[in-house]
Amino acid sequence: MANSKLFKGSLNTIILKLLEEKGKMYGYEITQKVKELTKGELKITEGALYPALHKLEAEGLLEAEVAKVDNRLRKYYKLTEKGEKETVNRLAELEEFIRSMHNLVNPDWSIQ
Amino acid sequence: MANSKLFKGSLNTIILKLLEEKGKMYGYEITQKVKELTKGELKITEGALYPALHKLEAEGLLEAEVAKVDNRLRKYYKLTEKGEKETVNRLAELEEFIRSMHNLVNPDWSIQ
DNA sequence: AATTTATACATAATTTTCTTATGCATAAGA
DNA sequence: TCTTATGCATAAGAAAATTATGTATAAATT
Known part of the structure; x- marks a missing residue:
């Protein structure tokens, strides 16, 4: 995509938020969900x-569980308790980030 | 700041937008304005x-002019014609980015 | 008077985070 | 049969940042 640079740094937050919503997801599923x-x-x-998933797991924010579906491996990830707390923080930071960007570039729409 | 990672990739767009608004600015001024x-x-x-400024200049989006104020050097940057056009694009991308992030993380506010 | 902070530029080394390329394997579709 | 889709993973390289360092003048503080 044209503006992929802008997404730099937000991948971890996206992963955490999707897992918070879905409960558990595997890698390929995440790529498809984001695309959608x-x-x-x-x-x-x-x-x-x-x-990114491996790092979040190493940090103790995610835990993984392997399952075999249709003779194919899937590695399901879900938030740990620590991960749930951290997700709240990350989403607050993201909201603050978006508000800051709004103040900086002041486009012609507003945030309610 | 806590969420500086999120700003990764948006520096160029911020610079271009500030210059679009202000006409011309020098580096130190940009840092202070953003902080404010x-x-x-x-x-x-x-x-x-x-x-980042040097790269934008090399790409032909900015042009520089050195001035001496109070016995200190300032390097003023302003948008070239090419830079003005590109700024429009970058801001459109930024808006699209923010809308995408909104769709992804769906916080409790909406964009109008 | 001396030291720190602010103003103003710049670059080098390192780190973070990404893209691109490669590799393996099975299933489905053309 | 060959390509696309599904599913994981890592390595090489690029991009964009942080941190550290350097130079210089002015203002403020101790």
Whole structure:
């Protein structure tokens, strides 16, 4: 997509939020869900996603569970308790970020 | 700031928008203006700002002019014609980005 | 008077985070 | 049969930031 640069730094927050909503998801599912929600605008690459998932797991925010579906492996991730708390913080930061960007560039729409 | 990661990738757009509004600005002025507009939330570091300005200049989006004020050098930047056009694009992308993020994380406010 | 903070630029080393490329494997569709 | 889709993973490289360092003058503080 044209403005993929803008998404830099927001991947972790996106993952955490989706997991908060869905309960558990596997990697490929996340890439498809993001593509769907952004109407194809944001395509998360595997080279970005899997290392991000591994890191969040190493930080104790996610825990993984492998399942075999239709003879294919899926690695399901869900939030740990720590991850749930952190997600609240990250989303608050994201909201603050968007408000700040609004103040900076002041486009012709408002935030309610 | 806590969520500086989220701002990754948006520095160029911020610079272009501020210059569009102000006409011309120098580097230090940009850092102060951003700090003011974000209530201290975003502190642009010099190591990020100056290379970004140089790159935008090299791309032909900005042009620079050095002035001496109070025995101190200031390097004023302003948009070129190409830069003005590009700024329109970048702001449209930014708006699309913010709408996408909204769809993704669906906070409790709406965009009008 | 001396030191710190503010103003103003710049670059180098390092880190973070991404893209692109590669690899393996099974299932479905053309 | 070959391509696309599903599913994981890692390595090489690029991009964009942070942190550290350097130079210089002016203002403010101790």
